[in-house]
Amino acid sequence: xxxxxxxxxxxxxxxxxxxxxxxxxxxxxxxxxxxxxxxxxxxxxxxxxxxxxxxxxxxxxxxxx
Numbered sequence: 001x002x003x004x005x006x007x008x009x010x011x012x013x014x015x016x017x018x019x020x021x022x023x024x025x026x027x028x029x030x031x032x033x034x035x036x037x038x039x040x041x042x043x044x045x046x047x048x049x050x051x052x053x054x055x056x057x058x059x060x061x062x063x064x065x
Contacts (some may be wrong), residue, residue: 001026002034002042021046021053026058 002022
C-alpha cells in the first residue's frame, strides 16, 4: 500500500491531487507487496498529469484481471 509522503513543503492542491491518485493506485494494488523503490516511483507517478496516471491505472486494472 502506498502512503502519502510526509514532511514535504508542496502546495496543498498538489498534495490533495497526489493523495487522490495514491488512493486510486491503492484500490488496484490491494495487498501487493512493493519495494521502497517501487513505492517511491508510484508516488512520483501519482503527481504527474491525469492522462499519465489514468494510463498507469488502466494497465494495473488490466493486469489484475
